[in-house]
Amino acid sequence: MTAVLGWAVAVCCLGYVGAAARLRTRGDAWSLARTASFCAGGAVVVAALSAPWDAWPPFTGHMAAHLALGMVAPLLLAVGRPVTLALRALPVAPRRALLGCVRSRAAAQLMWPPFAALVHTASLWALYRTPVLAAVHHRPWAHLLVSVHLLLSGLLFTFAVLAAEPVRHRTGTALRAGALLAASAAHGVLAKSLYATAPPGTAYRPDDLHAGSQLMYYGGDITGIALAVLLAHQWYAAGGRALHRERRHALGGARPGAAALRD
Amino acid sequence: MTGHGRSLRGGVLGGVGLAAFVDEVVFHQLLHWHHFYDKASSEAGLVxxxxxxxxxxxxxxxxxxxxxxxxxxxxxxxxxxxAGLCLGLGGFQLYDGTFQHKVLELHRIRYDVELAPYDWTWNTIAALFLIAGAVLLVRARGRR
Known part of the structure; x- marks a missing residue:
């Protein structure tokens, strides 16, 4: 089953590269950095699903896989802006269907940053503070389901915070930063509490628990800072465009002829 | 458009960020005075x-x-x-040194030592930053 998922991710990456190539051949710009980021995200998903985690201390290995799936991969995939690319590259009929999905009220509600942050955070608390982790321990299917859920909730959260795709309406920077702050704080608190108290029903060794919880804490910090930088950069770039327009208008007001020529 | 208020707020954010950064890098990672989690902290302290x-x-x-x-x-x-930078630095350090360390009993500055000189130094530095911030703020207001 893991192999099927791995192949599905590989097909997504191939589709992405194909779509980007299609855009480029027809003369549209699509940055290589986005393509690289999306493919790196796919590689992280495959690596997290198939790495030999059994060789690691169990809790630390589990945490490394979940950090990769729930935080690192979503960040890299979201930076690739796959929905925007699909909307540009798809033929008319599927494009219209996708646009309908993306612009739907349900999508807007799901992508509302506080809701996405709540889903992301509640998933983690449910996993580590209820007997769920102990229950899925020796059930590969259930464990895979948890992994997929972490990836999806991470994707929802990252897409909501970055708001780089053309959804119904884009939420303001402050609300997205607030959601990021709340989710990061909750993540840090959970990581610290895991240092002292293992998830119910599990019997990890203390050193394993300590290493895993610190990995969660600092790993969460790093991805959180990366998200914050992307968010702040969006804000800075938007401010730059607004400033540029203001200055151009001011210039246009002084010299109407020049503005008319330029437009 | 005046940049006074925005500059002040930006400085405060920078001060809080810098204080948190120094706390993490110097006291947690370099000196190892602070523990990752000393297990004696209250839940409110953790939050x-x-x-x-x-x-x-x-x-x-x-x-x-x-x-x-x-x-x-x-x-x-x-x-x-x-002014904002000093106020942010001092404010965060004073909050950390009084409310978080003492009221919420979240970790100490250092373990297995006489704590009083550390607490006094910590909070005096915080107060000095706050005073410097206040002085700079008065000067900035006067210059406006």
């Missing part, structure tokens, strides 16, 4: 620490971009910004 830790680096990132924006617009008021 307060979690919020301030996350707010610290978010403040740092925002401060850098706000600073760049103020420079770009040519509205950076340097004295007001420095």
């Amino acid at each position: 307060s620490d979690g919020i301030f830790h996350a707010f610290g680096w978010l403040a740092m990132v925002s401060a850098v971009f706000l600073f760049a924006d103020l420079r770009r617009r040519g509205t950076l008021a340097r004295t007001a910004w420095s």
Whole structure:
């Protein structure tokens, strides 16, 4: 089953590269950095699903896989802006269907940053503070389901915070930063509490628990800072465009002829 | 458009971010005075620490971009910004040294030592930053 998922991710990456190539051949710009980021995200998903985690201390290995799936991969995939690319590259009929999905009220509600942050955070608390982790321990299917859920909730959260795709309406920077702050704080608190108290029903060794919880804490910090930088950069770039327009208008007001020529 | 208020707020964010950064790098990672989690902290202490830790680096990132924006617009008021920086630094350190360490009993400055001189030094430095911030703020207001 893991192999099927791995192949599905590989097909997504191939589709992405194909779509980007299609855009480029027809003369549209699509940055290589986005393509690289999306493919790196796919590689992280495959690596997290198939790495030999059994060789690691169990809790630390589990945490490394979940950090990769729930935080690192979503960040890299979201930076690739796959929905925007699909909307540009798809033929008319599927494009219209996708646009309908993306612009739907349900999508807007799901992508509302506080809701996405709540889903992301509640998933983690449910996993580590209820007997769920102990229950899925020796059930590969259930464990895979948890992994997929972490990836999806991470994707929802990252897409909501970055708001780089053309959804119904884009939420303001402050609300997205607030959601990021709340989710990061909750993540840090959970990581610290895991240092002292293992998830119910599990019997990890203390050193394993300590290493895993610190990995969660600092790993969460790093991805959180990366998200914050992307968010702040969006804000800075938007401010730059607004400033540029203001200055151009001011210039246009002084010299109407020049503005008319330029437009 | 006045850059006084925005410069001050940007400086405060930078100060809080810098204090959180120094706390993490110097006291947690380099000196190992602070423990990752000493297991004696109250739950309220953990929550307060979690919020301030996350707010610290978010403040740092925002401060850098706000600073760049103020420079770009040519509205950076340097004295007001420095006042904000000192107020943010001192304010965060005083909050950490009094409320978080003492009231919420979240970790100590250092373990297995006589704590009083550390507490006094910690909070005196915080107070000095606050006074410096207040003085700079008065000067920035006067210059406006």
